Amino acid sequence: MAGRNGRTVRDLRRANRTAVLQRLYFDGPLSRFELGPATGLSSGSVSNVVADLVADGLVEEAGSVDSDGGRPRTLLRVAPASGHMIGVDVGETRVRVELFDLTLTELARAERPLTQQGYDVEVIVGHIRDGIAEVLAAAGLPPERLLGAGVGVPGIVEHTPDRGAVVHGQTIGWDAVPLEALLRAGSPLPDTVPYFIDNGAKTLGQAEMWFGAGRGARNAVVVLFGSGVGASLVTPEAEQGRAVEWGHLTVRVRGRRCRCGALGCLEAYAGAESLLARWREEGGRVPAGTDEETALTAMLAAAYPVDGADADPVALSVLEETAEYLGAGLSDLINLFQPERILIGGWAGLQLGTRFLPAVRRHAVSYALRHPAQRVTVDLGRLGPDAVTVGAAILPLADFFTRGGRRPEPAPEYPEPAWRTALEERAPH
Incomplete structure (x- = not known):
């Protein structure tokens, strides 16, 4: 039966379960007494929901605390082994697959390097399938136990x-690639386990907002700085984040050719791939036969030697110019979206790290409008190189919470009779 606002008893029950689960997940362990004010539910509703979640194996006791003059209060927490997720990062140098329990503790991982085949679709799909099978086997987990597999691309x-x-990856040569359908064909996962596929910058943003440097912010931009650059915008209207193709903002008319094919994109100046290319073009000694991460380490060592040797002026100049381009690009994000925080992640952003950040901050403030620039902080992300896989695993976890901690049910072959649906909706709280 639906109320005046169109919500059924089933909807209310699901919303209450979601509220309790999320509070225990982010703020637990908590007692039943503390869950009332934290969720806005009555003590009776909290008791009913907790009993339901305990019966489902999603919540467990976690000790007790003394109360003022009364019996000790039992603490509750989300049961880590009550659900599992897989996170996949289709990165620039490797495909990383990680298996997590419900509290995002890593249980197993597999990595597949990307070599000369690059972003060949069949190779990527094979790496993801094989990685999923490997981590499940390593943990001894039946695939049907998964809540889902999240993939950042x-x-x-x-x-x-x-x-x-469907993935439109112009910079990697993917034109309307039906990635979900390709993964599902021959998948090591049963049809009851869903795939959740999204932009890698968005999954990075999701992770930083849930567990990293973005926690507590209402408006933030999380930047993925790797071979190229991308960003995720998080606002009250887009709490799950929205990927923006920031790397293909034009920063120089008739400038360098970007790997997307256009001229003058930010990515053609601020991505690690272009940074190394410019060092090479200006006479820098880029190590031959190495991947981008190793080459960038060599460039940093040349620009900022630690043994008293003279700095490589070409490497230093290119890095300083890159910091200015990156700062100018951030100023556009500041002017457009007026975020509270800008967080820089991705393997290249973390590698450049604190040495690079002061110059980026300085240029971002100098190019931005004064009022929004005074209100924003620019920092590094806190979750390290696994942030994209953690964020990808959050995709099925967030869906699980939205469902009130219930797994997706397969669609019935025939619709349920109206009397059964009505009874379910009128069932007691």
Whole structure:
């Protein structure tokens, strides 16, 4: 039965379960007494919901605390082994697959390097499938126990009704790749376990907002600085984040050719790939036969030697110019979205780290409008190189919370009779 606002008893029950689960997840362990004010539910509703969650194996006791003059209060927490998720990062140098329990403790991982085949679709799909099978085998976990597998990819992700998630990755040569359908064909996962595919910058942003340097902010931009650059915008209207193709903002008319094919994109000046290319073009000694991460380490060592040797003026100049381009790009984000925080992550952003950050901050403030620039902080992300996989694993976890801690139910072959639906909706709280 639906109320005046259109919500059924089932909807209310699901919302109450979600509220209790999320408070225990982010702020637990908590007692039943503390859950009331934290969720806005009555003590009776809290007791009913907790009993339901305990019966489902999602919540467990976690000790007790003394109360003022009364019996000790039992603490509750989310049971770590009550659910499992997989996070996948399709990165620039490797495909990383990690298996997590419900509290995002890593249980197993697998990595597949990307070599000369680059972003060949069949190779990537094979790496993801093999990695999923490997981590499940390593943990001895049956695949049907998973809540889902989240995948962070470069490019724009379109969610279609007939082909699932389709990836438009212009910089990696992917033109409307039906990645979800390809993964599902021959998948090591049963049909009851969903895939959640989204932009890698968005999954990075999701992780930093839930567990990292973005926690507590209402408006933030999280930047993924790797071979290229991207960003995720988080606002009250887009709490799950929205990927923005910031790297393809034009910063120089008729400038350098970007790997997307256009001229003058930010990514053509601020991404690690372009940074190393410019060092090479200006006479820098880029190590031959190494990947980008190793080459960037060598560039940093050349620009900022620790043994008293003279700095490589070419490497230093290119890095300083890159900091200015990156800062100018951040100023556009500041002017457009007026965020409270800007967080820089990704393997290149973390590698450049605190040495690079003061110059980026200085340029961002100098190019931005004064009022929003005075209100924003620019810092590094806190979650390290695994942030994209953690964020990808959050995708099925967030869906699980939205469902009130219930797994997706397979669609019935025939619709349930109206009397059964009515009874379920009128069931007691």
